[in-house]
Amino acid sequence: MPEEPRPRIDITVDGAAWSVPADCTIAAAFTEHGQVAWRRTRRGARPRGLNCGIGVCFDCLVTVNGMPGIRACLAEARPGDVICTEEGSGFGDQGS
Amino acid sequence: MSFAPRKGRDLVTRVPDQVRAPDSPARADVAVIGAGPAGLTAAVTAADTGCAVCVLDLGERPGGQFWRFGPATGDGRFHHEWPAFTALRDRFTAHVAGGRIDYRPGHAVFHIGSPREGELFRVHAVADDRRREHAAVQAAAVVVAAGAYDRQLPVPGWTLPGVMSAGAAQALLKASAVAAGRRVVVAGSGPFLLPVAAGLARAGARVVAVVEAGQPLQYLRHPADIAAAWRKLPEAGGYLARMARHRVPLLTRHAVVAAHGDERLHSVTVARVSPSWERVPGSERTLEADVLAAGYGFVPQIELLAEAGAGLRAAGGEGAFAAVVGADQQTSVPGLFAAGETTGVGGADLARIEGLIAGRAAADAAGRAAGRNAGPLPHDRRAERQRTALHRFATLMERVHAVQPGWTGWPDDDTVVCRCEEVTVGCLRAAIDLGADDVRSVKLLARPGMGWCQGRICGQAVAALTARHAQDRDHAGAAGLQDAGHDAERAVSRPLAQPVPLRVLAELASDDATPDD
Amino acid sequence: MSSGRTYDVVVVGAGIVGSACAYFLARAGLTVAVVERGTVASGTTGAGEGNILLSDKEPGPELELARLSNRLWRELGAELGPAAELEPKGGLVVAAGPEQRKPLDAFAAAQAAAGVQTRRVSADELPELEPHLAAGLAGGVFYPEDMQVQPMMAAALLLRLARDLGADVHPRTEVTGVQTAAGRVSGVRTSHGALAAGQVVNAAGPWAGELAAMAGRRLPVLPRRGFIVVTEPLPVLIRHKVYTADYVANVASGSAGLETSTVIEGTAGGTILIGASRERVGFDRSSSLRVVGLLAGQAMRLFPVLAEARAIRFYRGFRPYCPDHLPVIGADDRLPGLLHACGHEGAGVGLAPATGQLIAQIATGQAPSLPLGPLRPGRFEELASA
Numbered sequence: 001m002p003e004e005p006r007p008r009i010d011i012t013v014d015g016a017a018w019s020v021p022a023d024c025t026i027a028a029a030f031t032e033h034g035q036v037a038w039r040r041t042r043r044g045a046r047p048r049g050l051n052c053g054i055g056v057c058f059d060c061l062v063t064v065n066g067m068p069g070i071r072a073c074l075a076e077a078r079p080g081d082v083i084c085t086e087e088g089s090g091f092g093d094q095g096s
Numbered sequence: 097m098s099f100a101p102r103k104g105r106d107l108v109t110r111v112p113d114q115v116r117a118p119d120s121p122a123r124a125d126v127a128v129i130g131a132g133p134a135g136l137t138a139a140v141t142a143a144d145t146g147c148a149v150c151v152l153d154l155g156e157r158p159g160g161q162f163w164r165f166g167p168a169t170g171d172g173r174f175h176h177e178w179p180a181f182t183a184l185r186d187r188f189t190a191h192v193a194g195g196r197i198d199y200r201p202g203h204a205v206f207h208i209g210s211p212r213e214g215e216l217f218r219v220h221a222v223a224d225d226r227r228r229e230h231a232a233v234q235a236a237a238v239v240v241a242a243g244a245y246d247r248q249l250p251v252p253g254w255t256l257p258g259v260m261s262a263g264a265a266q267a268l269l270k271a272s273a274v275a276a277g278r279r280v281v282v283a284g285s286g287p288f289l290l291p292v293a294a295g296l297a298r299a300g301a302r303v304v305a306v307v308e309a310g311q312p313l314q315y316l317r318h319p320a321d322i323a324a325a326w327r328k329l330p331e332a333g334g335y336l337a338r339m340a341r342h343r344v345p346l347l348t349r350h351a352v353v354a355a356h357g358d359e360r361l362h363s364v365t366v367a368r369v370s371p372s373w374e375r376v377p378g379s380e381r382t383l384e385a386d387v388l389a390a391g392y393g394f395v396p397q398i399e400l401l402a403e404a405g406a407g408l409r410a411a412g413g414e415g416a417f418a419a420v421v422g423a424d425q426q427t428s429v430p431g432l433f434a435a436g437e438t439t440g441v442g443g444a445d446l447a448r449i450e451g452l453i454a455g456r457a458a459a460d461a462a463g464r465a466a467g468r469n470a471g472p473l474p475h476d477r478r479a480e481r482q483r484t485a486l487h488r489f490a491t492l493m494e495r496v497h498a499v500q501p502g503w504t505g506w507p508d509d510d511t512v513v514c515r516c517e518e519v520t521v522g523c524l525r526a527a528i529d530l531g532a533d534d535v536r537s538v539k540l541l542a543r544p545g546m547g548w549c550q551g552r553i554c555g556q557a558v559a560a561l562t563a564r565h566a567q568d569r570d571h572a573g574a575a576g577l578q579d580a581g582h583d584a585e586r587a588v589s590r591p592l593a594q595p596v597p598l599r600v601l602a603e604l605a606s607d608d609a610t611p612d613d
Numbered sequence: 614m615s616s617g618r619t620y621d622v623v624v625v626g627a628g629i630v631g632s633a634c635a636y637f638l639a640r641a642g643l644t645v646a647v648v649e650r651g652t653v654a655s656g657t658t659g660a661g662e663g664n665i666l667l668s669d670k671e672p673g674p675e676l677e678l679a680r681l682s683n684r685l686w687r688e689l690g691a692e693l694g695p696a697a698e699l700e701p702k703g704g705l706v707v708a709a710g711p712e713q714r715k716p717l718d719a720f721a722a723a724q725a726a727a728g729v730q731t732r733r734v735s736a737d738e739l740p741e742l743e744p745h746l747a748a749g750l751a752g753g754v755f756y757p758e759d760m761q762v763q764p765m766m767a768a769a770l771l772l773r774l775a776r777d778l779g780a781d782v783h784p785r786t787e788v789t790g791v792q793t794a795a796g797r798v799s800g801v802r803t804s805h806g807a808l809a810a811g812q813v814v815n816a817a818g819p820w821a822g823e824l825a826a827m828a829g830r831r832l833p834v835l836p837r838r839g840f841i842v843v844t845e846p847l848p849v850l851i852r853h854k855v856y857t858a859d860y861v862a863n864v865a866s867g868s869a870g871l872e873t874s875t876v877i878e879g880t881a882g883g884t885i886l887i888g889a890s891r892e893r894v895g896f897d898r899s900s901s902l903r904v905v906g907l908l909a910g911q912a913m914r915l916f917p918v919l920a921e922a923r924a925i926r927f928y929r930g931f932r933p934y935c936p937d938h939l940p941v942i943g944a945d946d947r948l949p950g951l952l953h954a955c956g957h958e959g960a961g962v963g964l965a966p967a968t969g970q971l972i973a974q975i976a977t978g979q980a981p982s983l984p985l986g987p988l989r990p991g992r993f994e995e996l997a998s999a
Contacts, residue, residue, distance in 0.1 A: 006168055006273070021272070023167045028272030036277075036360050036386075037257035042846060042883060043518045047359050049257040050276075051515070051553075053264025054161055055154055056245045056397075058548035058595075059515060069548075069595070069845065069923065070225050073267065076156055076166075089846045089883055091922075207902060220902070228921070403900065517882070530653070530769040531784060537652040540659050540765040543882065548845055548925055591900045595845055595923035598887075598909040605906020 009079040026072035026083065027053070027060050038062055038072065038085040045087070061086055121232035122198060124150035125462035126455075127219050128239045129205050129400065132160015133444045134436025134451035135241035136184050141455030142239075143191040147462055150233045152203040152221050158185055160243055161263060162444045168273035174295050175270060176331065177444065203231055204594035208238060208404045210429060217431065220604060222596055230600040236465035237431045237458040240401055240419070241451060244394035244437035246284075247413070247499070250513050250521075250557050251506045252354045254390075258361030262292045262391030275299040277387030281364050283307035283352040284391040286497040287328075290335035292389055297342040304383050306344060307366055309351040309373055309392070309503075314496045321492040327445075328489075351375070353506045355388055364388050373502035392499055394441045395556060399590040401438070405429050411440050413499045415535065415559030423480065424473065425454035431465070433458045442490030449483045452476070499556075504564040513561065514554040516547020524558065525565050533566045535559050550590050620646045620781075620810040622976055623801050625788050625824055627651075628658035629764055629962050630954050631816035632771040633969030638814075639778035641973040646808050647780060648801065650787035653772050654765040657818045657961060660930025661764040662841060662878065662886050665963040668704040668756035669860060671720075672727040674987035675939055675960075678967050680728065681982055683758055685966035693770045697762055698881045704759030704854040705734070705742055707915070708751040713858040721754040730757050745850050745918045759854055761878060764962045783808075788817075791828035791951070798828070798950030812976055814952045819896070819933040821941070821955035828948055832941060833993055834956050836931035838892045840901065842908050844922045846883030851916065854878040860889065867936065869893035871904065875911040885922065887912045889959070896931060932959045939988060940964060942971050946991030952976065953990045 007022040011029070020029035027050045030038055037047035039061055051059040053073045060072040065082050068090035077083075124147075128139040131153035143149045151158075159165055163181040165172070172178025191197040202224050209218035216234040223231040246261035248254065258277065262284060265276040279302050282293045293306045315322055322329075339346065347366065353375050354365040368379035396418045398408060406427035411418035418441075419427055419434040426433050435454035436447035453476065463469035507513070509522035519542050527541035535558055538544065544558050545551025551558070624635045627649035635647045649655065665686050670676040690699040706721075708714040721731045732755040739746050742755060776782055783805070790802035791813060800809040815832075817824040825832040856876040866872050869892070876888040890904050905927050913920045935941060935956035945951035952975060954968050967983070974981045 021168065021274075024272035024274060025166075025268075028268050028274040031268060031276060032272075032274050041518055046255060046518070047257050048255070048515075050260050050264050050268070052245055052248075052261050053267040054245055056549060057515065057553045061548075064226060067226055067228070067921075073264065074154065074156070075225060089848055091848050091850075207900075209902065530766075530773060531782070532769075533652055533784065537655065540654055541769055546843075546882070546884075546926075550926055591905075591927055592924060595925045597921050597923050598842075598844070598913050599920040601842070601902075601906045601924055602910030602913055603906070605903050605910055 009077065011077055011079070011081040011083060013083045014085055020077055023076055026062060026064070026070075026075050026077050029077045030072065040087045042088045061090055063090060121218065121234045122150060124148045124198060124233055124235045125466070126150070126237045126239065126458045127152065127217065127233050127235035128241060129153075129219065130160060130241035130243055130436070131155065131158040131201070132241060132243050132436060132447065133162055134438075134447035134454070135160065135239070136188055137448045137451030138239045138241060138435055138455035138458065139197055140184060140187045140191060141452050142459040143196040145456070145459040147459045148196060148198070149191070150198040150200065150235065152200045152205050152219065152231075152233065154202070154204055156201050158188060158199075158201075161267065162447075164267055164270045166271045166273065169270055174273070174298070176291065200231065205400060206592050206594040206596050208240070208400050208432070210404050211431070222594060222600055228597050228600065230603045232604075236462040237433065239433040239435060239451075239454045239458045240438055241434070241436045241447070241454075242397040242400060242438050244396045244441055245552065246391035247393050247395050247416070247556055248390060248553060249392055249499070249503050249506070250511050250554070251352065252508055252511050253356050253361070255512050255515055256355055256357045256361045257359070258357065258386050259355050259388045259390070262288055262389045265387065265389035266292050266295060269295050269299055273299070275301040276389060277385075278302060279304050279385045280387040280389055281305055281307060281352060281366075281383055281385040282389045283364075284393075285309045285499070286391065286393045287332065287493065288391055288394075290332060290339070292391075293344055294335040294338040296389075297338060297344060303339070303342065303344040304385050305366070306339065306346045307350045307352055308346065308348045309369055309500075310497045311348050311371070312496060313348075315492065318492050321488045351503070351506070352388060352390060353380070361386055361388055370502060371500070373500035374505060375502070393494075393497055394437060395552070396438050396441065398438060399593040401427060401432070401434060402589050403591055403593070404432055406432055406434070412494050413556055413560075414563065415556035424457035425450055426457060426461075431461050440490060441494065442486055446483065446486040446490060449479050449486065452479055453483065499560075501560065501564065504560050507561075513557055514544035514547065516549050516553075517543055519544040521561060524561055528562065528565050528569055532562070535562055538562050548595060618809070620644045620808060622646075622812045622814060623648060623808050623810040624814040624816055625801065626656070626816035626818055627653045627768065627772055627782065627784070628656050628816065628818050629654070629661070629768045629771075629965040630818070630957060630968050631814070632768040632775065633965035634814050634816055634954050634972045635775035635780050636771045636778070637966075637969035637973035638976060639775045639780045641977050643973075643976060645775065645780040646810065647772065647775070647782045648786050648788055648803055648808065649782070649784050652784045654768045656820075657930050657932060658764050658768050660839075660841070660928055661962050662888065663762040663764040663767070663962050664854070664960070665760040665762060666704055666756075666854070666960070667724070667729045667758050668706055668754070670724070672723045674983070676724065676727055676729070677983055678940070678964055678988075679960070681970070682964045682967035683760070685970060686760060686762070689771075689966060692774065693767060697767045697770055699760060699762045699767075700881070701760045702853050702878075704756040704856070705753050706756070706856060706858055706860075707739070707746070707753040708858045710751050714751040717754060717858045731755070732757070743852060743855060745916050746855075747915055747917050755853075761854060762962060763881070767962070788824065788827070791824070793828070793948070796949070798948060812950045812952060814954050814972055816954045818955065818961070819931045821933060821953065825953070828945070828951055830945055830948060830951065831994070832953065832955070832990065833936055834933050834941070835893060836896050837934040837958065838890075838894050838897065838929055838931055839888060839959065840890050840904050840908060840927055840929050842887040842905055842912070842924050842927040844885040844887070844919070845925050847879075847885055847922055848883070849879060850918055851877055851879045851885060855915070856889075857915065866891070873904065873907050873911065875915050877912055877915065885919070891932070893934070898929065900927070900929075933961070934958045937992075940968065941990050942968055942988040943985045943990055944975055946989065946994070
C-alpha cells in the first residue's frame with residue numbers, strides 16, 4: 001500500500017456518507033472500506049461482490065446516480081457519486 | 097381474414113422522442129478494439145504508417161489488464177516492464193494529440209458487422225456505462241485485441257464474497273492500489289500466480305500460500321522451449337525471491353477444493369491432487385483466509401470474432417477457443433485481424449509482437465482498400481522469429497498448466513456452476529438425465545450461461561462437467577461427439593458481446609447505414 | 614441399433630410436436646421409437662417462446678385445434694410438474710390506434726362466438742392490466758385462456774413420460790431414408806441402422822419437406838426465420854403476454870419479406886422476451902442487427918419503461934410454414950403408413966398436444982377429436998392439380 005496519504009473524495013453509499021480514495025474503482029472503494037459484498041442474487045438472495053475484476057462476470061453490479069447494473073470493478077468513483085447496492089435485478093423500485 | 101392486413105413497418109416509422117437520430121458513424125482506416133499491450137502496439141504501428149486509427153477500449157485508461165494502472169500506481173510500482181509501457185503510451189498520446197488516433201475509452205464494443213464486398217466494417221459500442229450512448233465506427237480494417245480473462249473452476253463455496261479470480265486481486269492492486277484482503281490464498285495453475293502473490297505481499301497482505309495444481313518442474317523437460325523466453329527466468333526468479341522474503345509457501349500438486357464461510361470467506365480447504373487433478377483423500381487441510389484469489393490460466397475473448405465469422409480453434413481446455421490467424425495476424429475474414437491473448441494465451445511480450453505485425457498488416461489492408469498500396473507487404477523477419485519463439489513457450493506453458501479432468505470431482509451437486517443464474521451441478525445433472533448431452537442442450541434445459549455474462553465464466557466448466565456426467569450416464573451422445581465440436585463453437589457464438597440498452601439497438605435500426613448484416 | 618424389433622410407430626423429430634406425438638402414441642398403447650438427429654428440442658422448439666394462444670387464431674380449423682390443445686395443456690400441466698413453468702398468464706392484444714380498434718373488436722367477436730373467452734378493454738382500463746403500457750393506445754382485448762410454458766423443458770418432460778410408457782428414444786440419429794414394402798411404409802433408415810415400423814410420423818419441423826421427399830412425397834413446408842431479443846433479468850414489469858393487433862396479420866401474411874410486429878412477455882426467470890419478426894430467407898443463421906433494432910424500438914414504444922433495459926442476447930429460429938397457414942396433420946394421401954404432424958409455423962408449442970392426440974387417434978384407427986379435412990396433407994396436391 002502506498003505510504004503517502006492519498007487524496008480522498010466523498011461519496012454516498014446507501015444513504016451513508018463515505019470517504020474513499022480518489023480515482024479508485026468503486027469495487028476497490030468498497031474493499032478499502034471493508035465491505036466485500038454489495039449485491040444480493042435473484043434466486044437465493046446470496047451476497048456477491050468482486051469476482052473477475054475486469055468486467056466479464058457482471059457479479060459486481062451496483063447502481064450509480066440512478067443508473068443500475070454498473071460494473072463496480074470498471075467504474076471509477078467520482079466525487080458526489082450516489083451509489084446504491086442492488087437486490088435481485090437492480091430495478092427494484094420499478095416493479096409491480 | 098377480417099383484419100385489414102397491416103405491415104409491421106407502419107408502427108415502426110414513428111420514431112419516438114427518446115430515440116434520437118444517430119450521429120453518423122466515425123470513420124477510420126483501422127479500428128482497434130482493446131488498448132492493452134497488443135491493441136496499443138497495433139494502434140501506434142498503424143498510426144505510424146499514416147493511417148487514421150480509432151481505438152475502442154472498455155477501460156477508462158490505456159494499458160488493458162497487464163498494464164492496468166491508476167493515479168496511485170502511475171509510477172509502475174505494481175507493474176512489469178513499466179518503461180516499455182510508458183514509452184508506448186507516450187507514442188500513443190502523441191498520436192491522439194496529433195489527431196491520428198481517435199481514442200474512445202469506456203466503450204463496450206458489442207458487435208462487429210462484417211462488410212460485403214467493397215464495404216467497410218461497422219463497429220458498434222455502448223459508450224460510457226453511466227450514460228450508455230451508442231457509438232459506431234466504420235473502418236476498412238479491424239484489429240481485435242480483446243485479451244483474455246481468468247478461468248475459474250467451481251468448487252463448493254466459490255461464490256462467497258472474498259473469493260475472486262487471481263486477475264481481480266491483481267486489478268485491485270494495479271488500478272487502485274488496494275489489497276484485496278488481509279490473509280490471502282493464491283491458488284490455481286500457471287505462472288500468473290507468482291506475480292499476484294508477490295504483488296499482494298509487497299502491498300502488505302499476508303499471503304498464506306500459493307497453491308499450484310500442476311508441477312512447474314515439468315518446464316525443465318523442455319529446455320529448448322524455455323530458452324526462447326529466457327528473459328522470463330529472472331522475472332520468475334524475482335517473484336520467487338519476494339515470496340521467500342515474505343515466507344510465502346509454494347505448494348505444488350495441490351488445489352483449493354472448497355471455500356468456507358457464511359456471508360463471506362473465512363477459510364479454504366487445500367488438498368493434494370494427482371497428476372490428473374483427482375483429489376487425494378485424507379490430504380485435506382484448512383487454511384484461514386479472507387480472500388481466495390484463484391485462476392487456472394486464461395480464456396481468450398473471441399466473441400466479437402466468432403460472431404463476425406472468424407475461424408476458431410480449441411485452446412487450452414474444454415469450451416475455450418482462440419482465433420485462428422495467419423502469418424499477418426489476419427483471421428479467416430479478410431480485413432479482420434486479431435492480436436494478443438485473443439489468438440491464444442501467450443503473455444504480454446507475445447501480445448506486443450502480434451500487435452506490431454497486426455498493426456502493420458491492418459494498415460496495409462486499409463491502404464489497399466483505399467487504393468493506396470501496391471505490391472506485397474514486406475515481412476518483418478525479426479518480429480516473426482520472436483513471435484515463433486514466444487509461441488513455443490506459450491504452447492509449453494499451456495501443456496504444463498493444462499486443466500486436468502479430475503477437477504470435475506471437486507464440486508458437489510449443491511455447488512453453483514452458473515453464477516449469474518445460480519444453476520448448480522445438480523441442475524446440470526438433472527438436465528442430462530432428461531436427455532441433454534452437450535453444452536447446447538444443457539443450456540436449453542438448465543439455463544446455465546443465460547445470464548448477464550452469457551456463459552463466459554461458466555462455459556468451460558459446463559462443458560467439462562457435461563462431458564463427465566453425460567459419459568457417466570452412458571449417453572448415446574457418445575455417438576454424436578463429432579457434432580459436439582460444432583455445437584461447442586455455436587455455444588460460444590454471442591451476437592451481442594456486451595449488454596446493450598434497447599434504446600441503443602433501436603437507434604441502430606433507424607440508421608439507414610445499418611444493412612441486414 | 615437394428616434390433617430386429619418392429620415398432621408400431623417411428624416418430625421422426627423430438628421437438629415439441631414429436632415429443633407430444635410420442636407421448637400420446639405411447640399412452641394409446643403403441644410401441645414407439647423416436648428418432649432425433651440432435652437431442653430433444655434441438656430444432657425450432659429450442660428457439661421457441663412457449664406460446665399457448667387462442668388470441669391470435671382465426672375462427673375455423675386453426676382455432677378449433679388451438680382450443681382442444683389449450684384444454685390438453687391444462688391437463689398435462691399437473692403431469693409435467695412445475696419444471697415446465699406452465700403459466701396461465703393470459704394474453705392482451707393491444708390496438709395502437711382507432712384504425713386497429715375496429716378490426717380487433719370484430720375479430721374478437723368472431724372468436725367469442727366460437728367459444729373463446731374474451732374481454733374488451735377500453736383505453737382507460739389498459740393501465741389496470743398493464744401499468745407500464747405507453748399512453749395513447751386505443752385499448753385492447755384480453756384473452757384469459759392464453760398461457761405460456763417453457764418449451765424445451767416441456768418437450769423433454771413429455772419425452773420422458775413417453776419413455777416411462779415404453780417408448781425408445783434415439784438421439785443423435787439422423788433419418789436417411791424412409792423404407793417401403795408392398796406400397797406401404799415399413800420403417801426408416803438412419804445413421805445408426807434401420808428401424809422397422811408400420812407407421813412413421815413426420816414431425817421434422819422446418820425439415821418436414823425434406824423428410825417427406827425421402828418418402829417420395831411433396832410437402833411445401835418452408836422455414837420462416839424469426840428473431841427474439843432477450844433482456845437482462847428485470848422485476849415483473851409485464852404481467853401477461855402482450856402483443857399488438859398487427860401480429861395476426863403478419864402471421865397470416867404470405868409475404869416473404871420482413872414482417873415485424875410487437876410481441877412481449879416476461880419469463881419466470883425475469884428476462885423479457887421481445888419478438889416478433891418473420892422473413893423467408895431459407896435457413897440463413899446470420900444475425901440481423903437491423904431486425905433486432907426494429908424489434909427493440911417497437912418494444913420501447915409499447916413499453917417506454919424498457920428503453921433502458923439492456924438486451925443481453927438475441928437468437929433466431931426457423932418456423933415451419935405452410936402456404937395456407939394451417940398445419941399438416943393426418944395420413945399421407947398416397948403412402949399408407951406415413952403420417953404428417955408438421956407445418957405449425959409459430960404455433961407449434963400451443964398446438965402440440967392436440968396434434969399428438971389426433972396422430973394417436975389416426976394411428977390407432979379411432980375417430981379423431983376434430984375434423985381432419987382442412988389439415989390433410991393431400992390438400993396441396995389438389996391445389997396444384999386444380
